[in-house]
Amino acid sequence: AQSVTQLDSQVPVFEEAPVELRCNYSSSVSVYLFWYVQYPNQGLQLLLKYLSGSTLVESINGFEAEFNKSQTSFHLRKPSVHISDTAEYFCAVSDPMDSSYKLIFGSGTRLLVRP
Amino acid sequence: GAGVSQSPSNKVTEKGKDVELRCDPISGHTALYWYRQRLGQGLEFLIYFQGNSAPDKSGLPSDRFSAERTGESVSTLTIQRTQQEDSAVYLCASSLGAWGLFGFRGYTFGSGTRLTVV
Numbered sequence: 001a002q003s004v005t006q007l008d009s010q011v012p013v014f015e016e017a018p019v020e021l022r023c024n025y026s027s028s029v030s031v032y033l034f035w036y037v038q039y040p041n042q043g044l045q046l047l048l049k050y051l052s053g054s055t056l057v058e059s060i061n062g063f064e065a066e067f068n069k070s071q072t073s074f075h076l077r078k079p080s081v082h083i084s085d086t087a088e089y090f091c092a093v094s095d096p097m098d099s100s101y102k103l104i105f106g107s108g109t110r111l112l113v114r115p
Numbered sequence: 116g117a118g119v120s121q122s123p124s125n126k127v128t129e130k131g132k133d134v135e136l137r138c139d140p141i142s143g144h145t146a147l148y149w150y151r152q153r154l155g156q157g158l159e160f161l162i163y164f165q166g167n168s169a170p171d172k173s174g175l176p177s178d179r180f181s182a183e184r185t186g187e188s189v190s191t192l193t194i195q196r197t198q199q200e201d202s203a204v205y206l207c208a209s210s211l212g213a214w215g216l217f218g219f220r221g222y223t224f225g226s227g228t229r230l231t232v233v
Contacts, residue, residue, distance in 0.1 A: 004157070006157075009155070036224075041226075042226065043118075043119075043206075043224040043225055043226045043227065044158075044206070044208075044224040045224075046221060046222070090157060090158065092158075100163040100165070100171045101146075101210075102148060102160045102163055102171070102174075103148075103150075103158070103160070103222070104160065105150075105157035105158040105159075106157050107155070107156050107157040108156075108157055
């Protein structure tokens with residue numbers, strides 16, 4: 001069964017600094033990969049996804065993630081964070097062979113951006 | 116509606132009581148998922164409904180947990196004889212449906228029901 005590991009439970013960073021949130025998943029022939037964001041008191045929102053094609057995927061608010069099959073990783077990066085990026089970030093994987101297409105989530109990383 | 120609606124938003128119950136949580140998916144979304152998020156942990160899959168197909172119940176943690184959905188409408192998650200370890204946020208998500216042939220349809224999550232068992 002698939003599993004997802006987010007090694008960092010909390011990442012504090014100063015505003016305008018770069019950040020990387022790490023995500024590793026258990027090995028599989030093929031996977032779909034996602035990053036979701038949960039702002040305080042809000043529901044989960046899709047940030048970006050990898051289904052196929054280019055291994056580098058980007059979101060509209062400056063985040064990017066790169067699918068690395070050999071490392072079984074899908075780390076999330078942003079070159080310059082804003083206070084408004086403070087949120088909980090969840091990495092998730094879905095098995096294309098699973099007809100339910102359910103998501104398997106990591107435990108989350110709380111990004112805390114300080115002025 | 117415009118989004119996935121869950122009720123109640125907060126529920127405090129005594130140990131041993133039964134609780135019922137409700138999810139109202141986006142109209143037309145045939146797929147519905149329930150997840151549980153314990154404090155400091157990721158989301159755990161509980162159950163999946165797709166149209167009138169038999170649900171995928173593989174994530175339900177015990178026989179105290181059950182869920183129903185009639186067609187493509189509201190779903191209820193019932194927890195019988197609640198225990199303190201059931202305290203968590205219960206999230207519901209809906210989707211346009213199985214997306215193998217049609218590409219990724221995306222999930223929309225509700226804001227969740229925070230259940231506290233005292």
